[in-house]
Amino acid sequence: MQRTHKVTADFFAQGYRVSGTYVVTRRALADEIYDPTTNYLQLEEAYLSPIMEPAKISAYYALTLFDKSNLDFVLTLDKKDGLRRDQSYGMGTYQLTICLTVPFFEITGSLYVANKFFNPRIYLSSDAGIFISLMDVTARCTFNPDVSYQGGVALVNRAHISFFGETTG
Amino acid sequence: MAKVLIIDDNYDMLSMLKMILERQGKHEVTACTDGQEGLAAAYKAPPDVALVDVMMPGLSGYDVVKQLRSNPRTEKIGIIILTARGQSVDRDAAMAAGADEHMTKPANIEELLKHIDTILERDKAKTPPAGTMILPVFSIKGGVGVTTLAINLATVLQQIASTVLVDLAPTIGQCAFFLGMRAEKHWGQYLENRTTPVDSLVQKHATGLQTLLAPPLPGQHSWPNTDATTTMLAQLTATARFVVVDMPPLLDSTAQAVLTQAHRILLVSGDDALAIQVMRATLQTLQEQKDRLIVVRNATGPGPRPPAEAVQKALRIPLAVDIAYDPAQVTVAAKGLPLAAVQPKTPLVIGVKRIAQLLLTR
Numbered sequence: 001m002q003r004t005h006k007v008t009a010d011f012f013a014q015g016y017r018v019s020g021t022y023v024v025t026r027r028a029l030a031d032e033i034y035d036p037t038t039n040y041l042q043l044e045e046a047y048l049s050p051i052m053e054p055a056k057i058s059a060y061y062a063l064t065l066f067d068k069s070n071l072d073f074v075l076t077l078d079k080k081d082g083l084r085r086d087q088s089y090g091m092g093t094y095q096l097t098i099c100l101t102v103p104f105f106e107i108t109g110s111l112y113v114a115n116k117f118f119n120p121r122i123y124l125s126s127d128a129g130i131f132i133s134l135m136d137v138t139a140r141c142t143f144n145p146d147v148s149y150q151g152g153v154a155l156v157n158r159a160h161i162s163f164f165g166e167t168t169g
Numbered sequence: 170m171a172k173v174l175i176i177d178d179n180y181d182m183l184s185m186l187k188m189i190l191e192r193q194g195k196h197e198v199t200a201c202t203d204g205q206e207g208l209a210a211a212y213k214a215p216p217d218v219a220l221v222d223v224m225m226p227g228l229s230g231y232d233v234v235k236q237l238r239s240n241p242r243t244e245k246i247g248i249i250i251l252t253a254r255g256q257s258v259d260r261d262a263a264m265a266a267g268a269d270e271h272m273t274k275p276a277n278i279e280e281l282l283k284h285i286d287t288i289l290e291r292d293k294a295k296t297p298p299a300g301t302m303i304l305p306v307f308s309i310k311g312g313v314g315v316t317t318l319a320i321n322l323a324t325v326l327q328q329i330a331s332t333v334l335v336d337l338a339p340t341i342g343q344c345a346f347f348l349g350m351r352a353e354k355h356w357g358q359y360l361e362n363r364t365t366p367v368d369s370l371v372q373k374h375a376t377g378l379q380t381l382l383a384p385p386l387p388g389q390h391s392w393p394n395t396d397a398t399t400t401m402l403a404q405l406t407a408t409a410r411f412v413v414v415d416m417p418p419l420l421d422s423t424a425q426a427v428l429t430q431a432h433r434i435l436l437v438s439g440d441d442a443l444a445i446q447v448m449r450a451t452l453q454t455l456q457e458q459k460d461r462l463i464v465v466r467n468a469t470g471p472g473p474r475p476p477a478e479a480v481q482k483a484l485r486i487p488l489a490v491d492i493a494y495d496p497a498q499v500t501v502a503a504k505g506l507p508l509a510a511v512q513p514k515t516p517l518v519i520g521v522k523r524i525a526q527l528l529l530t531r
Binding site: 060077148 | 223224226227229231253254255256257258259261262263265273274
C-alpha cells in the first residue's frame with residue numbers, strides 16, 4: 001500500500017502568497033520542486049493572499065497547478081518537509097549565511113555547501129537544479145518590512161535571484 | 170469538562186481532534202465542517218472554547234472569529250485558531266480577528282489541551298472580585314516621574330489592601346532599578362510560556378511590595394500583545410485588589426488595551442512647555458476615557474514652576490493633585506526603597522496619598 005501524507009507550505013510568486021497542500025506520495029515536496037523534468041506542481045486546497053495583506057484570504061482553489069519556473073520561492077515551516085531525499089541524509093559541511101533578493105522579498109538564511117572555498121558566481125551559475133535550499137529562513141517583504149515570513153527551509157528559484165550576498169565571509 | 174466546538178473542513182483532522190478532546194480532555198465536543206455550520210452551532214449553544222481552522226472554503230476562520238466576537242451570545246467564548254498557516258503575520262491576524270490563541274498544525278495535543286485549560290482558567294479569573302482596580306500610571310513624555318509615582322502609589326495602596334506593581338516597560342524595566350531588585354522573574358517568562366500562572370512571576374520587595382517586573386535585558390522579549398497583557402492583568406486582579414501599572418511612554422494597541430481595562434488612569438505631566446503640550450495631546454487622544462482620568466502634575470527637579478492655574482488653563486482640565494519637588498526621593502531611591510515606605514510625610518508621599526484617597530472616594 002502506498003503511504004501518503006500532506007505537507008502544507010507557502011508558495012510565493014509574483015506578489016502572491018499561496019498556502020497550499022502538497023500530497024506526498026512517491027516523493028517529497030523538495031524532490032518534486034527540484035525535478036527538472038517536470039514543469040508543473042499540483043497543489044490541493046490552495047488559499048491565495050496578496051503579500052501586502054498576507055493574512056487576508058482572497059481566493060480558494062480546490063486544485064491548483066503551479067508553473068515551477070514562475071515560483072519565486074517556497075517556504076516550509078518544518079525542515080523535513082523542505083528537504084530533498086538526498087539532503088535528508090546530510091547537508092554540506094560548511095554553513096554560510098546568505099542574503100538574497102527575489103521579486104518583493106529579501107531572504108536571509110543558511111546555505112550548506114561542501115566546499116570550504118565558496119564562490120557565489122560558480123555556485124549560482126553551475127550548480128545543478130533550478131532551486132537552491134536555504135535553512136532557517138526569514139523572508140522580509142521589500143515594500144513592508146513589518147511583513148516577514150519564517151521557515152525551516154526556503155526553496156528559492158535561482159533564476160529569480162537578483163542579488164546574492166554572503167555575510168559570513 | 171468544557172463544551173468545545175471544532176470548526177475544520179478537514180474531516181480527518183476533525184474526527185481526530187473530536188476523539189482526543191473527548192477521551193483525553195473529557196470535553197463535550199461539537200464538530201462542524203464549515204464556517205457557517207460552526208457559527209450556527211455556536212449561536213445555538215455557545216461553547217466555552219472554539220477551535221477554528223483558518224483555511225476553509227467559503228467563510229475563512231478569521232471571518233468566523235470576527236462574527237463570533239460581534240455576537241453578544243458568543244463574544245466572550247475562548248477561541249483558538251488552529252491552522253497550517255504558522256507565520257507571525259498569521260498569528261497577528263488571528264489575534265487581530267479576536268482569537269485568544271494561535272496554534273500551528275499539526276497540533277501538539279498536550280499543548281492544545283493546556284491552551285484550552287488556560288482559557289478556561291482565564292475566563293474564571295476574568296471576573297475580578299468587587300472593588301478590584303487596575304490603575305495605570307501614564308505619560309507619553311518620559312522623565313516626568315511615572316515610575317516614581319507608580320512605585321509610591323503601589324506602596325501606599327499596599328497598606329490598604331493587596332497590591333501588585335506591574336512594570337510594563339518594553340525595553341528595560343525601571344521599577345527593578347528603582348527598587349534595587351533583580352528581575353529573576355518577569356513577564357517575559359509568561360510570554361515564553363503562556364501557561365505559566367502570572368502570579369507565580371510576582372516578586373516581593375523587601376518592604377513587602379509585590380511586583381511583576383519587566384525583563385532585565387532589552388531586546389530579548391517583544392512588548393506583550395493586547396491579549397497577553399489583558400490576560401496578565403486579569404490574572405493579577407484575581408489575587409490583588411489594586412494592580413498599579415507603570416506604563417511606558419507609548420500609546421500603541423497594547424497600551425490602549427491597558428487603558429481601556431483600567432478603572433482609573435493616572436496621567437502624569439511635568440512642568441516644562443513640552444510636557445504640557447504632550448499632556449494636551451494625550452488628553453485629546455484619551456477623550457473617551459476622560460471620566461476615568463486623574464491628572465497629576467509632578468515636579469522632577471528643583472527650581473521655579475509655572476503656576477498651577479496657568480497649567481490648568483493650558484490643559485483645560487483641573488489638576489487633581491500637584492506634587493512639589495521632593496529632594497528626599499533622590500536619596501531614598503539610591504537605597505532601593507520607595508519613599509512612601511520610609512518617609513511618609515514628604516511632599517511626594519503626601520501627594521501620592523492624596524491620589525490614593527481620590528481613587529478610593531471617586
